Amino acid sequence: MALNKLKNFNDPVYGFVSIPCDLVYDIIAHPWFQRLRRIKQLGLSNYVYPGAQHTRFQHVIGAMSLTQNAVLTLEQKGVAISQEEKEAVYAAILLHDIGHGPFSHTLEHILVKGLSHEQISLHLMQLLNKEMEGRLDLCIDIFTNKYKKRFLHQLVSSQLDMDRLDYLRRDSFFSGVQEGVVGQDRIIKMLNVFEGELVIDEKGIYSIEKFLIARRLMYWQVYLHKTVIAAESILVKALERAFYLAANGVKLFASPAFAYFLYQQPHATRFFSDKEGISNYTQIDDDDIMTSIKVWCNHEDKILSELCLMLRDRQLPKVVIASEAFGEEKIKAMRNKLMLLKNISEEETHSFIFTDSVKNRAYSLDHFHINILYKDGYVVDIAKASDQYNIETLAKSVTKYFLCFPKSLEKSN
Numbered sequence: 001m002a003l004n005k006l007k008n009f010n011d012p013v014y015g016f017v018s019i020p021c022d023l024v025y026d027i028i029a030h031p032w033f034q035r036l037r038r039i040k041q042l043g044l045s046n047y048v049y050p051g052a053q054h055t056r057f058q059h060v061i062g063a064m065s066l067t068q069n070a071v072l073t074l075e076q077k078g079v080a081i082s083q084e085e086k087e088a089v090y091a092a093i094l095l096h097d098i099g100h101g102p103f104s105h106t107l108e109h110i111l112v113k114g115l116s117h118e119q120i121s122l123h124l125m126q127l128l129n130k131e132m133e134g135r136l137d138l139c140i141d142i143f144t145n146k147y148k149k150r151f152l153h154q155l156v157s158s159q160l161d162m163d164r165l166d167y168l169r170r171d172s173f174f175s176g177v178q179e180g181v182v183g184q185d186r187i188i189k190m191l192n193v194f195e196g197e198l199v200i201d202e203k204g205i206y207s208i209e210k211f212l213i214a215r216r217l218m219y220w221q222v223y224l225h226k227t228v229i230a231a232e233s234i235l236v237k238a239l240e241r242a243f244y245l246a247a248n249g250v251k252l253f254a255s256p257a258f259a260y261f262l263y264q265q266p267h268a269t270r271f272f273s274d275k276e277g278i279s280n281y282t283q284i285d286d287d288d289i290m291t292s293i294k295v296w297c298n299h300e301d302k303i304l305s306e307l308c309l310m311l312r313d314r315q316l317p318k319v320v321i322a323s324e325a326f327g328e329e330k331i332k333a334m335r336n337k338l339m340l341l342k343n344i345s346e347e348e349t350h351s352f353i354f355t356d357s358v359k360n361r362a363y364s365l366d367h368f369h370i371n372i373l374y375k376d377g378y379v380v381d382i383a384k385a386s387d388q389y390n391i392e393t394l395a396k397s398v399t400k401y402f403l404c405f406p407k408s409l410e411k412s413n
Contacts, residue, residue, distance in 0.1 A: 009061055015202075022308055023087045024064070027094050031122060031282070036060065036097065038159050038285035042171060043106035044231040045222060047314055049175035052222075056097050056104065060172055065091045066162040070155055073412075079193045085152060088138035095136075096143065096163060098124050101281070102289045106232045110239055111261045111284070114268030124270050124282070154198040158368040160187075160208070170216055171222060172354045179219040182211045192373055199373040208370055208382050212394050217363035224358045230404055234316065237351045238293060240306040245301055253295040257284040261262040270399040294411050303344070303351050317352065317404045326355050326403045334405055341408060355403045362394040 004244040009017040019025050027033055036057035045052040052317050071086055090270040099120030108117055125143065129136035141147040143156060156161055165184045172180030190204025200208055222228070246252055246262040254262050271277050296308040310316060320326075335349040342352075363370070365383065372385040383395055 008251065011058070011065065012066050013045060013062060013170055017061055017277070018037055018068075018350055020068060020090060021087045024094065025091050026132065026135075027091055027128075028061075030128065032098060032388055033057075033094070033324055034126070035282060035285055036100070037286055039100055040103060041167070042222070043103040043228070044096045044174070044235060045175065045225070045228050046227050047178070047231040047316070048227045049222065052175045054174045056100055056171060059092050059167055059170055060082075060097050062164045063093045063096075063166040064090055066165050066184060066188060069095065069153055069185075070162060070191055073188055073191050074193060079151075081152075085142075088136075089138060090114070090157055091139040092143045092152075095125050095128070095139065096121060096156055098310075101242075102284060103232075103235065103253050103378050106235060107239065107289070110236060112266050112268060112281070113273050113400055114359075115271060118172055119268075120281070124278075126395060127278070130150075133411060148196075148198050151193045151198040154368060158198065159363065160200070160211075160370050162197065164215070165211075168218055169210070171218060172214075175222050177218065177221050178212050179221060182214050183207050187211060194371070194373050194377075194379055197371065199371045202374045202385075205382070205385060208372075208387055212382070213360045214395055216360060219360045219362070224360060224400075226321055226402060227316060229402055230316040230319045231311070231355065232306055232309050233356075233404055235289075238296070238304065238311060239289075239306060239356070241304045241351055242292070242296065242303070245304065249413045251291070253301070254292050255284075255288040256280070258288040303348055307351060318407045320402070320403045320405075322403070323399075325357070325401050326351060329357060337409055338406065352406045355401065357399050357401045359397050361397040361398050365395050370393055 005019060005022055007019045007025065011017050019028065034057070037055055039058050041054050041056055042045070042052045048309050051272050067090055071081055071089065075081055079294060094302060096115070099117040099122070101117065105117075109115070112120070122140070122143065125136055125140050129140060138147065142152045144152040145157075147153065152159070157163070164188065165182065168180050168182050169184050172178065172182075182280040183337045186207045187200070188202060190201045190207065192201050194198050242252055243265060247265065252262060260276065261284070263279070266274060293308045293311055296304050297312055298303045299308070331353065334353050335346055338344070338349045338353060363383065367379075369378045370382040372382055373379055
């Protein structure tokens with residue numbers, strides 16, 4: 001490894017994180033990867049938790065650090081991992097989020113209809129692989145779970161991957177929500193491989209229980225906090241209005257990269273074959289969106305301008321959470337009242353009054369299981385191995401419904 005590539009990051013969560021090889025250095029130095037510095041990890045969660053300003057860049061560096069620790073643990077337990085496999089799995093965890101657009105999950109499927117960030121990540125990896133003359137071949141095989149050593153893919157993508165371990169610990173750190181703190185060091189020390197699959201030694205069972213409970217609490221308290229839902233929903237509504245205006249020939253302020261998406265409105269069917277689309281996607285970030293939002297506050301379209309003012313000044317709508325879907329009659333009555341208050345059409349009220357649902361399931365029995373390995377070689381799913389009844393409960397999906405509406409409707413009652 002070249003001396004000028006021997007770098008360290010001083011991470012506030014884990015301390016010093018080293019760059020282990022030339023491949024990792026070259027990925028981090030690439031402009032597409034550097035874009036992750038300009039994309040917030042938690043969308044608009046900072047509207048509730050002011051410290052939650054950390055980025056996707058910080059997250060993937062942290063996830064790589066945990067992956068390095070996991071590889072070391074597995075090697076100490078006799079698991080054979082070659083240098084090429086190490087470099088490939090580090091590259092895979094680094095690149096797993098490279099397809100995220102502005103504000104991470106908030107605007108998924110908004111800029112490009114029908115494409116997830118995982119699909120875009122894979123495509124960008126393939127393009128990078130061509131640029132790097134095949135150095136990412138094994139990385140892509142691990143990412144897509146085509147490599148024979150399945151545990152390497154599970155370190156990158158599973159219900160106990162280094163991605164989840166990092167984002168729970170990091171999001172807890174920056175939001176200040178202590179319920180999300182997990183003992184990542186303890187969990188990593190308990191990792192093992194059995195019949196090619198990632199497992200947990202039985203001594204780690206209680207750490208896994210805490211991990212699953214922490215994940216559930218973080219979803220309700222941070223990721224699905226009702227005010228975060230309100231802020232991110234208004235951002236989506238503002239962009240939907242902007243896309244509608246752009247489709248009808250209205251001129252809107254936007255950076256060149258953002259303007260491409262506003263006026264071309266690409267779809268999944270043709271996006272990957274469009275070099276201009278990829279070029280703009282790998283440039284667009286949070287700043288493009290928020291700069292437009294600030295400018296649009298003064299736009300002559302009163303729907304767009306009001307939505308943007310709500311975001312800029314954090315004048316968010318009222319949010320009501322319920323365990324059952326809201327009745328259509330109640331929503332219709334609200335729409336009628338808002339039509340009179342704002343002198344807008346029924347269709348335009350959908351930008352201010354809307355309902356949807358959110359789901360939370362901390363552990364899925366439908367995907368890669370978290371298995372506990374006992375000393376006698378017996379392997380049991382965590383949901384059955386745990387003596388905590390609530391672990392089985394965590395495998396059940398919980399749905400909550402929310403209704404957003406202007407606070408002015410309350411005052412007019």
